[in-house]
Every structure is written in structure tokens, then in C-alpha cells.
Amino acid sequence: MNQIKVFSPATVANVSCGYDAMGFALETLGDDMIFTKTNSKDVVISKIEGAILPYEANKNVAGVVALLMLKDSKANFGLDIQIFKNFKPGSGLGSSAASASGTAFAVNQLLGNKYSNLELTLFAMQGEVAACGSAIADNVAAAIYGGFILVKNYEPLDIVSIPTPTNLVATIIHPQIEIKTEDARKVVPTQIDLKTAITQWSNVGGLISGLHSNDFDLIGRSLVDLVAEPNRKKLIPHFDDVKQSAIAAGALGAGISGSGPSIFALSKNLKTAQKVETAMDAVYKNSGIDYSTYVSHISKTGTRIQ
């Protein structure tokens, strides 16, 4: 195989209560990337459409991950990479993670499937270091494994796939302001009190149990975040209004997608998710802020060949 085209999904990290520990992949929103083997041993990024990003391989997360993998595998080829961005960096939807995991997946295909999904996640996490300074796994693991994931442990890395209830649908609103993950991480407390921790880990347990048992009510009751959301929501215009409107329209729950500014809601079917979209839209309609909305099923496959 000399060339591969992949789709790498947008992802919702944290899923409210699971800061740095949970995430899920979207079915219909994501980046397209084309990888072509070359004879030189370099990595060249020859095209980037849809966002202004560095072309230097060591500054673009796609290049960072590709260089690492070619070196680790002692590959006898180089790469030309084309990136087609369909959603903006700094959106809270895992833009850098889409490039990092799309690259890890594609290079592995070109190498004849040398690496496991866990190893691909470790490579892609190095892309996240380049993007935001932290080796976060929640977005990249969700993109690589698909569906819902739990980062059970960071060192050593342990990723667990969580079942996705059929019919669960996500609604997203993305106000077009950029919040860099690096900056949004600075407002999250490094210490929390025991009472807060108890509530938070009970919610993670409730969310995972609800996903396993298709218990939509339990999923909704567990989409509560006492750690990141109270500190980050002030960075997002009209956050409380959007969240309340989404829940009033029938969403099971809503919260900040990753580090924001996007806000996600989960609904038990497509019709409700579309009503939630209308309700979120109504909050921003006359606000003067540019925004996009998306309704998407959860991607069960994650990054894939196109």
C-alpha cells in the first residue's frame, strides 16, 4: 500500500464528570487526511485546508506523530501528508487529537499493522504534548478506539472501551471563539476536597454503569462535573443558558466538550437531539457570536479508512 485516505473523528473529552479520563467519538464530524509514501525519509506536510496550522513537520501534531512512528519502526520510507480540517482548532472537539490519531492510524496501516491500538494511543499522545504541553489520552483514545472510552490508568496506559447505547445521539454547539487547551487547563484546580471527589467518582461510576445497562436516566443523572465545569464555564458565553435550554428540550444532560468552548448534550434519540439543537441555537441566535451546531451519532469505529 502506497497511499491511504483516512477519516479521523472529532471527540468529546471528559463527558462532564471524567476529566482527562473519559471521551467519545462523533460519527459524522471529523478530519480527512491523505498519506502517501515517499522515497526520501522525511515527513512533508504538503497541504492543509480548513485551518491555519504549521507546515513544519516538527510543529504540526501530524508531523510529530509521523516522525516518531517512522523512527520507532525503522521504516524505509518517508511521508507526504495532506490535512483537510472540517472543524477548527481550539474548539474543544479534539482538533489536534484528530490529526494525531489519524496519523497514528494511517502510518500503522502503511507499516502493515505493526502496532496495537494502545501503542497508537501512546504515539498520538505525543502529538497532544506538542499541541498543549500535556500527554492527555482522552481525545486520542476516543478517536482511535471509537465509541466511549475510559482512561483507566495513565502510567502504564490502560484504555477500556465502554459500550455505546444504541440510539444515543450527541448535539454540539461550537461558539467560534478559540480556547486553547493549554490555557483552559490552567483554571482547573490541582486539588479538590474529599466531598467533591466522592461526588465526582460516584458520577463516573454512574455514567459507566448507565452506558453498560442502557439506563438513560442514570446517564443523565451522572453528567455532572464539579471539577472543571465550575471553573471553565466563565470562559464560554451563555454556558448556563445553553445547558439549561438543552435539558429543558429533553437532553439527558449537557456539559463542556473537552476544554471548551463547545458545549455537548446527549439525547436518547435523534428526534430529541434535533430539538436540543434548536434550543441551543435559540440561545446564540441573536447573541452576535458566530457559532456552528452539529447533531451526530456516536462513532463506534473511530478513525477509519475512507
Ligand SMILES: Nc1ncnc2c1ncn2[C@@H]1O[C@H](COP(=O)(O)OP(=O)(O)OP(=O)(O)O)[C@@H](O)[C@H]1O
Ligand atoms: N494538525 C493540527 N491540528 C490541530 N492543531 C494543531 C495541529 N498541529 C499543531 N496544532 C496546534 O495545536 C494547538 C491546538 O490545540 P488545542 O489542544 O488547543 O486545541 P484542540 O486540538 O482543538 O483541542 P481541544 O479539543 O481541547 O480544543 C494550536 O496551537 C495548533 O496550532
Ligand SMILES: N[C@@H](CCO)C(=O)O
Ligand atoms: N481532558 C482535556 C481534554 C482537552 O480537550 C481537558 O479537559 O483539558
